Amino acid sequence: MELGEWVTGGGYNENFLPEKRHVTRYDLDQASTQHPMQLVHTSGHVSVANSLALKIAGITRDTPDPQGGHIVRDENGEPTGVLEENAMTLVMQHIPEITEEQMADAIRAAMAHQLTLGITSATDPAVDPFHIKVYRQLEAAGRLTVRINLLAERRNGDVIFPLPEKYVSDTLRLDGVKFFADGGMTTATAAIREAFKDVGGHGIMIYETEQLADLMWESHDAGFHIATHANGETALEQVISVYEMITERKPRPVLRHRIEHFALPDPEHLERLARIGGMVATQTVFLPAMGPAYRRYLPDVCIPRAYGVRDMLDAGIEVALSTDAPVVPDDNPLLGLKSAVDRKDHAGVPLAPNQAITMEEALYAYTMGGAILSGDQDNRGSITAGKWADLVILSGDPVTTPVDDLLSLYVEATYVAGQCVYRLSTNPGG
Missing domain, CATH: 3.20.20.140 (Metal-dependent hydrolases)
Structure with missing residues (x-):
């Protein structure tokens, strides 16, 4: 990876962290100050950027909140790197698009x-x-x-x-x-x-x-x-x-x-x-x-x-x-x-x-x-003559299986338009 390339990631949840708090710019700075970084919350409604990413985006203590968004700041008014809702786009617009x-x-x-x-x-x-x-x-x-x-x-x-x-x-x-x-x-x-x-x-x-x-x-x-x-x-x-x-x-x-x-x-x-x-x-x-x-x-x-x-x-x-x-x-x-x-x-x-x-x-x-x-109820959603025959075969009946055992069931095969597009080759239960 060349110096200055963006590092992006996602899926973090502060409720699963020992501190029970959002990651901040300072946490990401410990990983790198040479690469702009953005980490997106599991919800997709919050992200955190490191200091270099904030600099590239021009986000400072004087940057106003965009409509429908919020720049989280510390007690001194400095951005923490946490960006909520539309504020995320302030950084995202600088990340190179994928092909x-x-x-x-x-x-x-x-x-x-x-x-x-x-x-x-x-x-x-x-x-x-x-x-x-x-x-x-x-x-x-x-x-x-x-x-x-x-x-x-x-x-x-x-x-x-x-x-x-x-x-x-x-x-x-x-x-x-x-x-x-x-x-x-x-x-x-x-x-x-x-x-x-x-x-x-x-x-x-x-x-x-x-x-x-x-x-x-x-x-x-x-x-x-x-x-x-x-x-x-x-x-x-x-x-x-x-x-x-x-x-x-x-x-x-x-x-x-x-x-x-x-x-x-x-x-x-x-x-x-x-x-x-x-x-x-x-x-x-x-x-x-x-x-x-x-x-x-x-x-x-x-x-x-x-x-x-x-x-x-x-x-x-x-x-x-x-x-x-x-x-x-x-x-x-x-x-x-x-x-x-x-x-x-x-x-x-x-x-x-x-x-x-x-x-x-x-x-x-x-x-x-x-x-x-x-709007496709005439073609899918039930096993009915004339519909598309999009079907899933489970290892058991979810209606009669005790709810506490439901996750022991698994997909044996999946059909789209009557054609098998997935079949389990190995029985995970045995």
Whole structure:
């Protein structure tokens, strides 16, 4: 590696560190002061840069926070290197982009991994024109082994992306757009009403409502479905209000606008989203690894509502369960199913057990729920004559297997369009 080349990494979680704190510029400086460095938090909502990276980005004590972002500073006003939400782009824009070939290799590796887990369809939830180009190239070459749904990001930092060209085939679908309304739960940047425990503050709102409404209306009017990352009550209020406005202005027979995560809805949010036909993609698979962080940061009054899938289903909302990989350390759908039913973290302590659902409900959310949110329920999501025959063969029945034994099951084979694309060659159980 030549002097001055960038060093990047990701996946750290301060809750797993002995100090229970974020890494800082000074920690990274101990690794190198000759290479600019950036380390991204496992959530994707926070990063930390070393001193050289901050210098390259021009970040000093006098640098103002960007809209929808925050530069963390110490008691003397100096940047610690920790950058939240849109502040991350101040450094990221200086990191050399990867090549199309590197991106294609990464996508192929991700698909190969997904097939071992029995995943036949996946959503890439925030792509820009570069990513779209690579996906189109892979599809043209017949290299997409998993059916891919793309959500085109409308804004990244200060950059507003134009609406993409719609494209729908059997293996690649681009008819949706993505927005981020607030930050993450484990980084205490979700926009919540009551202050976070331990760190204080009410999180970060990414958009002014007027700008969000303008971009969402443009997307809705052009016929795209909208997926919006929103966790806290303040962000949910903003997003649902805009959804109500644009759907009243131009109704649709089937809306398909959805909220990603929908972590802390109150009863009014549930009722309003259900009334307009809004949908939810949420992740009970967060609970095993992130349950301790939720207890550390979330106000006690919020815990019974956290990732409240029971409340969502009871309100009549269409729900899809997913993994949000690579945010989680384990993206096995079997873990997501288990967590939906028992709500336990890795220590065996349940979080909001009142929000548990049945295994049958969880399986539906992982299969038909995802197909419905993608608009492809006529082609996938169930074993039905005339559908695509995207199938997974497990070593046992998840409905009759005791939930505590669910992770002993494994994928024996995965089929896409009736063709075996993965088969386990060695039985891990024996």
